[in-house]
Amino acid sequence: MTFSVHRFEPPSFVPHRWRRGGHLQTLLAPRPTMSISEWQKLSSGVKSEKHRLPVSDNDTLILHDDTPESWLGTPRGSVLLLHGICGCHAADYMVRFKRRLLAIGIRVFRLDMRGCGESVAYCRGITHAGRSEDVLAAIERIADLTGEQAAPIGAVGTSLGGNQLLRAAGRIGAGLDARPSYWDRIGPILAIAPPIDLQACSDRMESWSLRFYNHYFITQLLRRAKSTLQMREELGSLLDGRAPKTLREFDRRITAPMAGFPCERTYYAESSAHSVVEQIDVPALIVTAADDPLVPVDSFVALRDRVHESTRVLTMPTGGHHGYTQSDGTAWTDELVAKLYDSAW
Known part of the structure; x- marks a missing residue:
C-alpha cells in the first residue's frame, strides 16, 4: 500500500457552539x-x-x-x-x-x-x-x-x-x-x-459522575444477554440476583464467564488492543x-x-x-x- 496516513489531511472540525465539552x-x-x-x-x-x-x-x-x-x-x-x-x-x-x-x-x-x-x-x-x-x-x-x-x-x-x-x-x-x-x-x-x-476504561467507569453511562450500557447489555442466555441453560444463573450497577460488575458477572475468561481482569488484559x-x-x-x-x-x-x-x-x-x-x-x-x-x- 502506498497511502500514508501521515500525509492525509483530515477535514477541519469546528465544534457545535452549544455542544461544548x-x-x-x-x-x-x-x-x-x-x-x-x-x-x-x-x-x-x-x-x-x-x-x-x-x-x-x-x-x-x-x-x-x-x-x-x-x-x-x-x-x-x-x-x-x-x-x-x-x-x-x-x-x-x-x-x-x-x-x-x-x-x-x-x-x-x-x-x-x-x-x-x-x-x-x-x-x-x-x-x-x-x-x-x-x-x-x-x-x-x-x-x-x-x-x-x-x-x-x-x-x-x-x-x-x-x-x-x-x-x-x-x-x-x-x-x-x-x-x-x-x-x-x-x-x-x-x-x-x-x-x-480496557482496565483503564473500567477504572474510569467506576466514577460516580459516570453513573448515567453505566445505567445506559447495562440496560442495553442485559437485554441482549437475556436473549442469548435463553439458549444456554447452563449459564442461566448468571442473571440471578440484583442487576449489575457498573460495567465492571457486568463484565465480572456476565461477560467474563460467558466468554470463557476466569475473571474480568483477565478479560481486560487479554482483550485490550x-x-x-x-x-x-x-x-x-x-x-x-x-x-x-x-x-x-x-x-x-x-x-x-x-x-x-x-x-x-x-x-x-x-x-x-x-x-x-x-x-x-x-x-x-x-x-x-x-x-x-x-x-x-
Whole structure:
C-alpha cells in the first residue's frame, strides 16, 4: 500500500457552539449529512444482500453487503464497518458511514457481531472487546466475495469495534496470528474512540459522575444477554440476583464467564488492543478526543511516539466519545470516513 496516513489531511472540525465539552458531544446525536431525497436517489442503484458468516463455537454472524452500481464495473474498494458495544448494523453512525461511502463508489459491508442485530438468533455467544477473530473472519469473506482482483479492503471500527479491529491487525503484525494471503489488500483502517486499555476504561467507569453511562450500557447489555442466555441453560444463573450497577460488575458477572475468561481482569488484559497496537503494519488511523468521558486520552499519549510508521494517532481537542458534532449539526466523522477512503483509493 502506498497511502500514508501521515500525509492525509483530515477535514477541519469546528465544534457545535452549544455542544461544548465531552458529555454534550457524546450524548447529543448529530444529524445525517445526506438528506432523505439524496439517499433515495443513491439507493436506487445499490444492490443489497446478506451473507451468513460461520465463526467459532458454532455461532453465525450476519454480514450486510451493499454494492453501488459503479462498483460492478470498476471495483474501487470495499470497507467493513464495525459497531460499538450497544450497536449493530443499523446504528445511526453505521448507516451514515455506509451512505457516504456508497456515494463515492465504495462497496460497504456492515457486520452484526455475536448477539447483536440480526446475528442474535444464530449465536450462543456474545460479542466482547477481544473478538478480533470475528473481524478477520469477516475480512476473509470480503476478500472472497470481491475476488482476486487487487481492489483494496478497508475497515472502520467505532468504540468497541475499534478495539477489535486494532487487536486483529496488531496480532497479525506481531506474528501472533498467521498473516492471511489477502493481507496486502488491507488498509487504510480507521479506529474511532477505541477503548484500547480496557482496565483503564473500567477504572474510569467506576466514577460516580459516570453513573448515567453505566445505567445506559447495562440496560442495553442485559437485554441482549437475556436473549442469548435463553439458549444456554447452563449459564442461566448468571442473571440471578440484583442487576449489575457498573460495567465492571457486568463484565465480572456476565461477560467474563460467558466468554470463557476466569475473571474480568483477565478479560481486560487479554482483550485490550494496547498490547499489540504498536505492531500494526498496515496504514492505520486512530482517532480519539481529549474530552472523551469514557476512554481516557492518557491511553494514547505515550502511544503516539511508539506506533509503527504506518500508524497515526490523531487526538482531537474535543468531540466526546464518538460525538464530533460540527457547527452545522452534522458529524465530523462522516466527513473523515468519506475523505479518508476517497483520498486513499
